[in-house]
Amino acid sequence: MxxxxxxxxGFCFGVKRAIKIAEDNKNSSTYGPLIHNSKEIARLEDDFQVGLTDSHKVFKAGDKAIVRTHGIQKQELEELKNNNVNVVDATCPYVTKPQEIAQNMSEAGYSVVIFGDEAHPEIKGVKSYATNGALVVTSSKELQDIKLKEKIALIAQTTRKVEDYMEVANYLIPRYKEVRVFNTICNxxxxxxxxxxxxxxxxxxxxxxxxxxxxxxxxxxxxxxxxxxxxxxxxxxxxxxxxxxxxxxxxxxxxxxxxxxxxxxxxxxxxxxxxx
Missing domain, CATH: 3.40.1010.20 (4-hydroxy-3-methylbut-2-enyl diphosphate reductase, catalytic domain)
Incomplete structure (x- = not known):
């Protein structure tokens, strides 16, 4: 055979970057799983003493906290910094971009619609940057009984299927005055x-x-x-x-x-x- x-x-740019950051910061902890692979997380702990913490509230002043590849919620990041925690940001740049878009579009008066899994840490983080809130959907069917503003900003989870994202975009475009579709699915x-x-x-x-x-x-x-x-x-x-x-x-x-x-x-x- x-x-x-x-x-x-296999490994994408964002994951390679995060692994290198973790390896360069021995004797520290990540807030949440650095990446979604338990075997690699175990290797980092065994070989580089990089632990795993499930709550940002555990970190104290002077502690080193590595932000996971998927990013964290805006208010959690601010709380870590306000508590003088040494934040090492391993958020993938492809995730940072939709965070910025969500904040800018929300502040500009757009309804922010995010195509993705609301329970996923990446989407929790992106949603938190939408100053006036955001709607998370997994298909166009979830939009049928919802009235949005005339101006809409559409963002996708970085790992979603392009065809499914286009289905949501194609539903919104003929129904609203202005729909800005951001291609946030990573290369x-x-x-x-x-x-x-x-x-x-x-x-x-x-x-x-x-x-x-x-x-x-x-x-x-x-x-x-x-x-x-x-x-x-x-x-x-x-x-x-x-x-x-x-x-x-x-x-x-x-x-x-x-x-x-x-x-x-x-x-x-x-x-x-x-x-x-």
Whole structure:
């Protein structure tokens, strides 16, 4: 059986940047998971003594707090700074941008609509920057019974599918006087989604490697499943079931933006050791 990696996969710019920041700040803690990959977080703790704290209120004056890649809520960031906590900001620049847009558009009198998962830390952070509030939706159906201002600013979670975002934009544009659509889906998301689309169309079996709580990995898996019925979302080699590969000729592999190379290689090595 042949194994083929997607043309683009794995660590994105923002994650690489955050990992480097964490490695350069030993004996510190992140507020919330730095990235959505528990194996890499465990490595940072074991090798660099970078811990994990679930509440920003735990940090005291003089402590070093690393802000996670997905960002945090505006009021939490201000509270950390007001308490003289040494804030090391590892927020991905692709996440900082929609935060700025939400604040600027809200202050300019626009209704801010965010396409994404309201429970996701990135969206919690972006929403908090909208001075006059924001509406978070996952589809155009959620907009049907809502009356917005005549001026709307539309923002997307950085890891969403482009087609789904356009569906929301196409619903709003003919119904309101002014709709400003901001392309806040990051380049790595575009490239990884296109790559998994192309590979899943020709693979007999697909593996998408990444954390179970990783939004961008879930999106990759959804695309893969649409084109290859035998698609599986795994976190590492321990999740493999070798019956998946019976009578298969081509195994395609992709990975989420928070999946380190060492996990991907472990998966490949394990398959090759068991399958001819």
């Amino acid at each position: 042949q194994i083929q990696l997607a043309e683009n996969y 790595a998301t575009f490239e990884n989604q296109e790559a998994v689309l192309n590979l899943s169309k020709k693979a007999d079996v697909m593996l998408v490697i990444g954390g179970k709580n990783s939004s961008n990995t879930k999106q990759l898996f959804s695309i893969s499943k649409d084109n290859c019925a035998d698609s599986y979302h795994i976190e590492d080699e321990k999740d493999l079931d070798f019956s998946w590969f019976k009578n298969k000729k081509l195994c395609g592999i992709s990975a989420g933006a928070s999946t380190p190379d060492w996990i991907i290689q472990n998966v490949i090595d394990t398959i090759e050791s068991k399958i001819d």
